[in-house]
Amino acid sequence: VQLVESGGGLVQPGGSLRLSCAASGFTFSNYHMRWFRQVPGKERELAAGISNTGLITNYLDSVKGRFTISRDNAKNTVYLQMNSLKPEDTAVYYCNAVPSSRGRDYWGQGAQVTVSS
Secondary structure, three states: OEEEEEOOEEEOOOOOEEEEEEEEOOOHHHEEEEEEEEOOOOOOEEEEEEOOOOOOEEEOHHHOOOEEEEEEOOOOEEEEEEOOOOHHHOEEEEEEEEEOOOOOOEEOOOEEEEEOO
16 A cells, blocks of 8 residues: 655745645545645644545635645546645645545555744
């Protein structure tokens, strides 16, 4: 099983980035997908989630209207489009797969996002 994040980097405030998480080794369409983020010294927080069908999404209040989570079950990939980025969005972003029924969850290795001028 693998979850591989990509698309992180350094961006100026107000800029955009798109994170991708490519999944393999499990039935992607049976898993809800989530993006967490973590700043050193703080707890990991849920930034956005999407149901296995893609019909239901949820967001952290501070990213609503700026971030969009989506998925392509044909490509086994989940995305996080991040617009109007702020310095406080700086964090390591982790992809997480949660089974829609019984089973264990999986984590990616993380992608660094730095918002700075």
